[in-house]
Amino acid sequence: MSVDLLARPRALEDLAAKILVAAGANADEATAVARYLVMSDLVGHGSHGVLRVKQYVEQIQKGEIVCRVEPVVVSEGQGFAVLEGGLGFGQIGAEHATRLACAKAKTQAIALVALRNIAHVGRLGDWVELAAEQGCVSFHFVNTLSMPRVAPWGGREGRLSTNPLAWGMPVAGGAPIIVDLTTSVVAEGKVRLNRDAGKPVPEGWIVDREGKSTTDAKALYDGGSLLPLGGLEAGHKGYALSLMVDLMAGAISGGGASGADRKINCNNFTVIAIDPTLLAADDWIVTEAARFSAWLKSATPAKADKSVLMPGDVERNTRARQQREGLLLSAGAIKTLTDAAALAGAPVKLVEDFISATPPN
Amino acid sequence: MSVDLLARPRALEDLAAKILVAAGANADEATAVARYLVMSDLVGHGSHGVLRVKQYVEQIQKGEIVCRVEPVVVSEGQGFAVLEGGLGFGQIGAEHATRLACAKAKTQAIALVALRNIAHVGRLGDWVELAAEQGCVSFHFVNTLSMPRVAPWGGREGRLSTNPLAWGMPVAGGAPIIVDLTTSVVAEGKVRLNRDAGKPVPEGWIVDREGKSTTDAKALYDGGSLLPLGGLEAGHKGYALSLMVDLMAGAISGGGASGADRKINCNNFTVIAIDPTLLAADDWIVTEAARFSAWLKSATPAKADKSVLMPGDVERNTRARQQREGLLLSAGAIKTLTDAAALAGAPVKLVEDFISATPPN
Numbered sequence: 001m002s003v004d005l006l007a008r009p010r011a012l013e014d015l016a017a018k019i020l021v022a023a024g025a026n027a028d029e030a031t032a033v034a035r036y037l038v039m040s041d042l043v044g045h046g047s048h049g050v051l052r053v054k055q056y057v058e059q060i061q062k063g064e065i066v067c068r069v070e071p072v073v074v075s076e077g078q079g080f081a082v083l084e085g086g087l088g089f090g091q092i093g094a095e096h097a098t099r100l101a102c103a104k105a106k107t108q109a110i111a112l113v114a115l116r117n118i119a120h121v122g123r124l125g126d127w128v129e130l131a132a133e134q135g136c137v138s139f140h141f142v143n144t145l146s147m148p149r150v151a152p153w154g155g156r157e158g159r160l161s162t163n164p165l166a167w168g169m170p171v172a173g174g175a176p177i178i179v180d181l182t183t184s185v186v187a188e189g190k191v192r193l194n195r196d197a198g199k200p201v202p203e204g205w206i207v208d209r210e211g212k213s214t215t216d217a218k219a220l221y222d223g224g225s226l227l228p229l230g231g232l233e234a235g236h237k238g239y240a241l242s243l244m245v246d247l248m249a250g251a252i253s254g255g256g257a258s259g260a261d262r263k264i265n266c267n268n269f270t271v272i273a274i275d276p277t278l279l280a281a282d283d284w285i286v287t288e289a290a291r292f293s294a295w296l297k298s299a300t301p302a303k304a305d306k307s308v309l310m311p312g313d314v315e316r317n318t319r320a321r322q323q324r325e326g327l328l329l330s331a332g333a334i335k336t337l338t339d340a341a342a343l344a345g346a347p348v349k350l351v352e353d354f355i356s357a358t359p360p361n
Numbered sequence: 362m363s364v365d366l367l368a369r370p371r372a373l374e375d376l377a378a379k380i381l382v383a384a385g386a387n388a389d390e391a392t393a394v395a396r397y398l399v400m401s402d403l404v405g406h407g408s409h410g411v412l413r414v415k416q417y418v419e420q421i422q423k424g425e426i427v428c429r430v431e432p433v434v435v436s437e438g439q440g441f442a443v444l445e446g447g448l449g450f451g452q453i454g455a456e457h458a459t460r461l462a463c464a465k466a467k468t469q470a471i472a473l474v475a476l477r478n479i480a481h482v483g484r485l486g487d488w489v490e491l492a493a494e495q496g497c498v499s500f501h502f503v504n505t506l507s508m509p510r511v512a513p514w515g516g517r518e519g520r521l522s523t524n525p526l527a528w529g530m531p532v533a534g535g536a537p538i539i540v541d542l543t544t545s546v547v548a549e550g551k552v553r554l555n556r557d558a559g560k561p562v563p564e565g566w567i568v569d570r571e572g573k574s575t576t577d578a579k580a581l582y583d584g585g586s587l588l589p590l591g592g593l594e595a596g597h598k599g600y601a602l603s604l605m606v607d608l609m610a611g612a613i614s615g616g617g618a619s620g621a622d623r624k625i626n627c628n629n630f631t632v633i634a635i636d637p638t639l640l641a642a643d644d645w646i647v648t649e650a651a652r653f654s655a656w657l658k659s660a661t662p663a664k665a666d667k668s669v670l671m672p673g674d675v676e677r678n679t680r681a682r683q684q685r686e687g688l689l690l691s692a693g694a695i696k697t698l699t700d701a702a703a704l705a706g707a708p709v710k711l712v713e714d715f716i717s718a719t720p721p722n
Contacts (some may be wrong), residue, residue: 075640079440080470082640109441110473112635137613155660155669167605169612177608179601185594202594204565211663229598230590233546233563237590240540240672241602244528247538247653251530251646252498252637257653272633274473276613279436279443285612292608292618299516302572308516311601 004361005334006326007354013038015337015354016050022346023057024067029092036091040123041329042322043315047189048123051333054340056089056119061343064265065089065119071096074254079108082254085118090267091126093118098127101273102134109278114270116255121267125180125315128168132176137274137285140166141248145255145262150184151225153239156211158225160258162187163245168312169276171293172286178312183242184226185235191220204231328361365722366695367687368715374399376698376715377411383707384418385428390453397452401484402690403683404676408550409484412694415701417450417480422704425626426450426480432457435615440469443615446479451628452487454479455501459488462634463495470639475631477616482628486541486676489529493537498635498646501527502609506616506623511545512586514600517572519586521619523548524606529673530637532654533647539673544603545587546596552581565592689722 016034021027033056041049059065064087071083071093081100085093097115104111121127124140131138142164150160162182170176185205194201195217208214209223213232220226229238248270250257255268276285297308322328338351377395382388394417402410420426425448432444432454442461446454458476465472482488485501492499503525511521523543531537546566555562556578569575570584574593581587589599609631611618616629637646658669683689699712 077470077639079472080640108469109438110471110633111440112471112640114640137609151663152657152660152669154663154667155657156663157660159657159660167601169608177604179605181598181601185591204592204594207663211661229595230546231565231592231594233565233592234590236672237542240528240542243538243653243657243672244540247530247650248498251649251653252635252640254641254645257649257656259653259656272471274613278438279441279473279475279613280615284615288612288618289608292604292612292620295618295620296513296516296520296604299513299518299520300572302512302515302517302568306515308513311597311604 004331005329005355005358006361007329007358009038009042009323009327011354011357012041012050012327012329015350016053018350019053019337019341019344019346020056022341023060023344025060025089026068029067029089032095033089033091036122036126038327039126041327042319043123043125044318045123045315046330046333047187049333050329051336052120054336054343057340057344059119059265071115079104079110080112081114083113083115085115087266088118090119090121090269094121094127094269095130097269097271098130098138098273099134101138101271102131102136102275105136105273105275110272110274112252112270112272114253114268116253116268118267118269121269123180124164124166125178125312127271128166128178128180129176131271131273132168132170132178135170135275135277137169137276138167139272141245141270143246143249143258143268144265145250145258145268146265148258149188149220149226150228150242151207151211153228153236156207156209156225160242160246162226163242163249165241165245169289170286172283172290174290174293175316176312177289177293177310178315180311183229183238183245185229185231185238186226188220188226191217191226195221326359365692366690366716366719367722368690368719370399370403370684370688372715372718373402373411373688373690376711377414379711380414380698380702380705380707381417383702384421384705386421386450387429390428390450393456394450394452397483397487399688400487402688403680404484404486405679406484406676407691407694408548410694411690412697413481415697415704418701418705420480420626424448432476440465440471441473442475444474444476446476448627449479451480451482451630455482455488455630456491458630458632459491459499459634460495462499462632463492463497463636466497466634466636471633471635473613473631473633475614475629477614477629479628479630482630484541485525485527486539486673488632489527489539489541490537492632492634493529493531493539496531496636496638498530498637499528500633502606502631504607504610504619504629505626506611506619506629507626509619510549510581510587511589511603512568512572514589514597517568517570517586521603521607523587524603524610526602526606530650531647533644533651535651535654536677537673538650538654538671539676541672544590544599544606546590546592546599547587549581549587552578552587556582687720
């Protein structure tokens with residue numbers, strides 16, 4: 001089977017969950033992880049979608065993901081908690097940490113929960129959205145302790161990961177604002193796509209092993225590095241944001257910031273949640289967010305056929321369309337699911353049944 | 362007198378304070394404001410230095426700065442406070458808010474203080490440094506309710522100010538990390554400098570009134586707009602950061618985010634302070650920051666005669682040099698001090714005495 005399919009999201013969740021269960025996950029965690037993976041596919045971020053199932057199965061088999069563990073409290077107070085993740089599924093841990101931070105914010109106005117040593121937390125936007133559902137403004141910081149491809153400003157060797165930052169807030173009468181960005185100019189995957197297609201990358205994405213600007217995508221994989229957000233002109237700003245994220249996630253949680261000896265491919269995750277209803281009466285803050293959003297959207301578009309959007313709008317629109325029309329699943333993603341099932345020892349029939357019940361695009 | 366001088370910082374503080382007292386400030390607030398202005402000059406950020414004294418005198422006379430007021434508590438809990446600034450001096454309010462946030466963090470681990478309706482808060486790095494002196498990690502968000510020159514991503518009209526963000530943390534055995542950046546590619550003043558010198562600006566700084574990329578600095582002042590951090594390639598990220606800062610400062614404080622009807626030239630200021638000693642024992646977190654800083658600095662420099670720096674290093678080095686050798690004060694800055702003294706009704710002799718006691722550069 002090598003055509004793209006239009007999957008029903010629930011059927012895809014079931015398939016992914018069954019593969020994870022075959023690999024050793026319990027039903028609850030497999031269901032939750034599968035739901036978040038499919039959510040990433042739905043919003044158009046396939047890099048964090050079911051494509052990851054095979055990687056997760058491999059990580060379970062190598063002991064880099066430990067099934068059936070819950071985060072353990074290391075230290076806790078009314079307004080904070082530090083948790084040890086024990087290499088559990090990142091989505092399970094991140095959901096737990098986000099809910100805990102929001103619950104604490106309900107009485108404290110602001111709370112911090114830091115969770116160390118967990119597997120891939122998935123798409124950060126999901127945790128912003130979850131916090132917004134609880135009525136909270138939230139920040140989310142993640143670092144990854146492997147493969148630093150981003151050079152510090154003024155340096156020519158990778159020292160940092162793409163260290164993402166997310167933030168968001170509820171908006172009265174509308175969808176929440178959801179900011180979710182890497183502090184590098186682009187994700188490494190975009191350079192890889194250009195390299196594989198034999199195409200150059202725009203000036204300002206990468207430097208070569210000598211630290212010189214280049215448009216040759218291959219240079220990144222020959223000792224080069226990704227530039228921080230801001231690129232050649234203002235990369236000192238992205239560098240500063242990247243190290244902020246690395247320390248907020250790695251140092252605050254106790255899991256560690258980037259470094260030479262950080263070989264385990266795991267995440268550290270810190271959430272700050274704020275309950276705006278304790279700071280101002282009558283939903284003033286989320287109402288102000290609605291007024292401000294309208295002010296931004298009132299700017300004349302740079303291109304007549306486009307409009308000014310708020311962060312999170314593109315993903316929400318993509319999700320609504322795919323929920324209506326079906327989730328576009330590439331032949332490549334289906335291949336990795338088949339491989340994942342085989343690796344996990346799940347019946348091959350699982351994937352065959354899914355495919356035969358799913359219309360081609 | 363139209364030559365540059367090498368001022369003694371204390372003498373310059375005295376001069377600035379006396380002018381502010383003549384304009385109506387009490388001695389304590391004038392001394393504090395003058396000290397922070399001179400600190401900005403010392404670290405090399407003259408745009409936030411004594412050049413501002415004349416503007417402050419004008420604002421006092423127009424009622425945009427109100428002397429002799431203290432921030433008033435609007436709402437408060439163990440881990441938070443919202444304060445009304447009453448258009449008091451920004452530096453006084455920002456110092457108060459930062460100290461209060463750190464004091465609350467000492468018992469709560471994390472605390473938020475939001476201060477609305479204050480005058481220009483000065484250089485954000487000062488508040489990061491103050492928090493680090495109290496042992497705290499801190500975030501600082503500021504918005505300015507006038508002259509939105511930054512276009513939203515995909516739009517061609519200014520809707521946002523340069524909305525700065527600051528963050529920092531103490532480092533065991535070393536100087537704190539101090540991040541202080543605008544969420545636009547550059548500050549507006551840099552475009553103004555190029556325009557005045559008849560020079561183009563680099564591609565990716567500004568767009569013209571049609572929303573098209575241009576290197577003509579004049580275009581900004583003819584209906585154009587500054588690009589958010591990330592420029593033409595990744596400006597959606599800077600846009601997201603800018604609106605985050607605007608809402609964290611303006612909505613959370615109750616002072617308001619940017620908008621069409623926001624004509625008063627004042628700031629809103631939100632601080633989040635975190636006491637790392639409540640999260641981990643034995644100074645682990647600030648020790649990890651020291652290890653991580655060394656890891657970043659170990660990257661081979663891109664240029665052989667430069668080294669990789671941490672955010673805050675340049676300012677600290679400039680301050681040490683100017684404290685040793687004298688503070689370079691431009692003839693233009695001296696002229697504005699003379700004008701400010703005249704405007705405030707201070708004796709002209711004040712400035713003459715300062716000049717005659719100060720060696721030319």
